[in-house]
Amino acid sequence: MKRLLRTLSGQAVWPPPVWLMRQAGRYLPEYRAVRAGVKDFVALCTTPALAAEVTLQPIRRYGFDAAILFSDILMLPWALGHGLEFKEGEGPVLPKLRNAADVAALDPARVADRVAPIMETVRLVRAGLLAEGFGETALIGFAGAPFTVACYMVEGGGSKDFAAVRGMAYAQPALFQRLMDVLTLASIEYLSAQVVAGAEVLMLFDSWAGVLSPSLFRRHCVAPATQIVAALRQRHPNVPVIGFPRLAGVMTREYAATRVDGVGVDTGSDIGAVAAMLPSRMAVQGNLDPLAVVAGGTAMTAEVAGILSAMRGRPFIFNLGHGIVPQTPPEHVAALLELVRAG
Amino acid sequence: MKRLLRTLSGQAVWPPPVWLMRQAGRYLPEYRAVRAGVKDFVALCTTPALAAEVTLQPIRRYGFDAAILFSDILMLPWALGHGLEFKEGEGPVLPKLRNAADVAALDPARVADRVAPIMETVRLVRAGLLAEGFGETALIGFAGAPFTVACYMVEGGGSKDFAAVRGMAYAQPALFQRLMDVLTLASIEYLSAQVVAGAEVLMLFDSWAGVLSPSLFRRHCVAPATQIVAALRQRHPNVPVIGFPRLAGVMTREYAATRVDGVGVDTGSDIGAVAAMLPSRMAVQGNLDPLAVVAGGTAMTAEVAGILSAMRGRPFIFNLGHGIVPQTPPEHVAALLELVRAG
Numbered sequence A, B: 001m002k003r004l005l006r007t008l009s010g011q012a013v014w015p016p017p018v019w020l021m022r023q024a025g026r027y028l029p030e031y032r033a034v035r036a037g038v039k040d041f042v043a044l045c046t047t048p049a050l051a052a053e054v055t056l057q058p059i060r061r062y063g064f065d066a067a068i069l070f071s072d073i074l075m076l077p078w079a080l081g082h083g084l085e086f087k088e089g090e091g092p093v094l095p096k097l098r099n100a101a102d103v104a105a106l107d108p109a110r111v112a113d114r115v116a117p118i119m120e121t122v123r124l125v126r127a128g129l130l131a132e133g134f135g136e137t138a139l140i141g142f143a144g145a146p147f148t149v150a151c152y153m154v155e156g157g158g159s160k161d162f163a164a165v166r167g168m169a170y171a172q173p174a175l176f177q178r179l180m181d182v183l184t185l186a187s188i189e190y191l192s193a194q195v196v197a198g199a200e201v202l203m204l205f206d207s208w209a210g211v212l213s214p215s216l217f218r219r220h221c222v223a224p225a226t227q228i229v230a231a232l233r234q235r236h237p238n239v240p241v242i243g244f245p246r247l248a249g250v251m252t253r254e255y256a257a258t259r260v261d262g263v264g265v266d267t268g269s270d271i272g273a274v275a276a277m278l279p280s281r282m283a284v285q286g287n288l289d290p291l292a293v294v295a296g297g298t299a300m301t302a303e304v305a306g307i308l309s310a311m312r313g314r315p316f317i318f319n320l321g322h323g324i325v326p327q328t329p330p331e332h333v334a335a336l337l338e339l340v341r342a343g
Helices: A003-008 A029-036 A041-045 A048-062 A075-079 A100-104 A108-114 A116-131 A146-155 A163-171 A173-197 A214-235 A249-258 A271-275 A290-295 A297-311 A330-341 B003-008 B029-036 B041-045 B048-062 B075-079 B100-104 B108-114 B116-131 B146-155 B163-171 B173-197 B214-235 B249-258 B271-275 B290-295 B297-311 B330-341
Strands: A066-068 A085-087 A091-093 A138-144 A201-206 A241-245 A262-264 A283-288 A316-320 B066-068 B085-087 B091-093 B138-144 B201-206 B241-245 B262-264 B283-288 B316-320
Touching: A003 A138, A003 A201, A003 A316, A029 A048, A041 A048, A041 A075, A041 A085, A048 A066, A048 A116, A048 A330, A075 A108, A075 A146, A075 A173, A100 A173, A108 A116, A108 A173, A116 A138, A116 A173, A138 A146, A138 A173, A146 A163, A146 A173, A146 A201, A146 A214, A163 A173, A163 A214, A163 B290, A163 B297, A173 A201, A173 A214, A201 A214, A214 A241, A214 A249, A214 B297, A241 A249, A241 A283, A249 A262, A249 B249, A249 B271, A271 A283, A271 A297, A271 B249, A283 A290, A283 A297, A290 A297, A290 A330, A290 B163, A297 A316, A297 A330, A297 B163, A297 B214, B003 B138, B003 B201, B003 B316, B029 B048, B041 B048, B041 B075, B041 B085, B048 B066, B048 B116, B048 B330, B075 B108, B075 B146, B075 B173, B100 B173, B108 B116, B108 B173, B116 B138, B116 B173, B138 B146, B138 B173, B146 B163, B146 B173, B146 B201, B146 B214, B163 B173, B163 B214, B173 B201, B173 B214, B201 B214, B214 B241, B214 B249, B241 B249, B241 B283, B249 B262, B271 B283, B271 B297, B283 B290, B283 B297, B290 B297, B290 B330, B297 B316, B297 B330
Parallel strands: A066 A138, A138 A201, A201 A241, A241 A262, A262 A283, A283 A316, B066 B138, B138 B201, B201 B241, B241 B262, B262 B283, B283 B316
Antiparallel strands: A085 A091, B085 B091
């Protein structure tokens, strides 16, 4: 069994498997070369040959233990018929979902067709890994968790405080729950299709879970993740799921109820303290500060040593606590891999 | 002894004392009327009659258990000679601190003169509270914690990810430590002067503590707060300090080492879970979601009930988990006060 899969089955594999969030990205010159040739980010995500190519680039360079499908968490609302545009230097821009009609306009029936190119990417990557001799590298598929996707749909993009989406959750609970239900069911189908196409692990990114009050966290982070994990486990009992309730802090303890196989930990948390809140066979993934990789040298070495020493003897996946940043020197990533593989 | 002070001395006063972060602010028509008549935000903070007036406005309307000096956490770097401008709709804009010369240019010797109007505001508010019959309302002085102030100085304003300041902390640790030391010592003098002018409680806002990795959190949030609390306690043994390491999550346990008298809890944390991490006589303050106050009605009632029931029997100060937002209907604040005072 591949090292990542063994870890997610509850074994303390050592040295730990390692991959990095956004490992396919702008810090790599070969990525920038591909990106320069396409019109926009959505086009890159829906052109299987290119999306597969950039997914494989960091594997060729570093031999990570996992490849993660190159895509975006907003491709699912896009497939549901919600608009999506990536503006240079501004991030994603979406129409602002406001009322029942906007929710009713989302069309789950069209998703399968629209995500067909993404499934083709999954197939190409899986075949590419084998063809290029990366038989030990596991392929991770993913989706944004319903709340985080709802954040972008209601706010119309990123936000400093996500006031509109939280306001809707408090003031229009029935409407917001309907939106969450649509996204939860669509996520199950979307993730399941990725498994059928070849994904061996699934990851659920709840990047904005941390802005939820405890009661809303239970209702809109823990409950939908629980439903998604249960449905996927029934259909694909051998495909583990990693949940990443970013910035959940002390609420991470309650996230264990989702029964995910692994929990992502963000940069701001002591990973040992988070691990102590979770069942001992639930894998933990994280949480090096991406800025420590930018700095490299002794700062990075010290941070890595701290994480490894806290996680030794536990099912653990080495990763960052947030996506790698564009200004990261690629040679620092190589040095990081050496540190992790020395255990 | 005033209810807030009794709570901060370790007593479980019930119903709990209550005040709200940013209680003097744009949601109040009487605040907007004053604000309309001044050139800019810095002018408002440095005009004692006006700053005192807006500090007292919410006390007159709601009879909160505490008034908090109307000022801004960036007035200290401004007093140190670092530039500061508030641009409409953009938030604060500062020169970007980059090197040793920028740190050397900060001039602690000029602080006392420049903050003199702020001390005059403290005196006016203290006298005003007495003159207007609010003898039970305690006056809170405050400062930004060194790391949060450094965030704005290095980033040149707010930031999505505070990459520049974290980058400096990793890559130029000696330079960053020098900046932190300057800010720590200046904060001690600044807070101490507020006590001399009449502040009865001090609060240290570490709004961006949550972006720090655990090792940086220990070095740049816990250590400076510990130093500030120790110095203030020596000079003013009867003036309690509330620390607010926002978004600290599981790291809040380590914040207890600062020996603050109270800990602010943000919106995203289960307040009972955070309280359980802290010594039982250390007061806890928080953490209603400001968006629940915007919604009002049953959503707000349920959230308040949850917090009160978790905190009953513990030294507790009812507050929000983040500043009140401008779109809050003032009558919802009145309803909130009724709920809290019914215990």
